[in-house]
Amino acid sequence: xxxxxxxxxxxxxxxxxxxxxxxxDSSPGIIVLDGKDLTYISSAGLRLLLTLRxxxxxxxxxxxxxxxxxxxxxxxxxxxxxxxxxxx
Amino acid sequence: MQKSLRITNELKQxxxxxxxxxxxxxxxxxxxxxxxQFRLAVEEAVVNCILYAYPEETKGEIEIRIDCCxxxxxxxxxxxxxxxxxxxxxxxxxxxPLAERPVGGLGRFLVKKLxxxxxxxxxxxxxxxxxxxxxxxxxx
Numbered sequence: 001x002x003x004x005x006x007x008x009x010x011x012x013x014x015x016x017x018x019x020x021x022x023x024x025d026s027s028p029g030i031i032v033l034d035g036k037d038l039t040y041i042s043s044a045g046l047r048l049l050l051t052l053r054x055x056x057x058x059x060x061x062x063x064x065x066x067x068x069x070x071x072x073x074x075x076x077x078x079x080x081x082x083x084x085x086x087x088x
Numbered sequence: 089m090q091k092s093l094r095i096t097n098e099l100k101q102x103x104x105x106x107x108x109x110x111x112x113x114x115x116x117x118x119x120x121x122x123x124x125q126f127r128l129a130v131e132e133a134v135v136n137c138i139l140y141a142y143p144e145e146t147k148g149e150i151e152i153r154i155d156c157c158x159x160x161x162x163x164x165x166x167x168x169x170x171x172x173x174x175x176x177x178x179x180x181x182x183x184x185p186l187a188e189r190p191v192g193g194l195g196r197f198l199v200k201k202l203x204x205x206x207x208x209x210x211x212x213x214x215x216x217x218x219x220x221x222x223x224x225x226x227x228x
Contacts, residue, residue: 075128
């Protein structure tokens with residue numbers, strides 16, 4: 001499980017992608033992202049989640065998100081991400 | 089009170105932008121979620137300017153003015169790049185299944201969806217001027 005904390009904006013999305021690529025390469029199973037402390041997401045963060053979701057699906061893995069805060073869920077709803085991401 | 093920031097068209101400037109928005113919104117009565125959405129819209133609009141306003145490898149500047157008052161949050165973003173209206177163009181289809189989902193196009197869409205009003209004009213000084221407004225009494 002990987003915890004998301006703080007902000008997934010244009011700049012932090014770049015670092016986060018590197019981090020998560022390592023996790024996918026070492027164990028392409030189920031990756032769980034905990035959003036309890038995620039308070040901000042920009043389109044760069046959304047793009048990253050979409051890329052991960054697709055990349056993991058191609059390798060037979062899964063991306064799961066849990067504890068997503070209401071304000072972030074609203075962004076997922078507006079962009080239709082709530083129907084393509086696996087959110088608990 | 090209106091505050092302004094001038095940045096160059098480099099992505100690393102987003103850190104300055106984020107700090108500037110936080111400063112400009114200090115003392116605003118906007119609920120936290122609305123403040124977050126406003127920051128998101130400004131970031132998306134400015135990142136679009138950084139990436140696309142000027143030809144690649146060309147240095148350019150972008151000016152951001154923010155005005156927070158009791159009734160609304162307003163940001164005016166301008167650049168001297170090529171004419172581009174970010175309010176025009178088709179919105180992405182947010183109902184497409186995963187396999188058909190394009191990875192881009194969400195930034196401009198979020199600006200339009202999250203804000204109350206968004207205007208574009210090419211002004212007399214040949215600048216792109218994008219005004220985004222979030223009314224604060226809409227949720228009341």
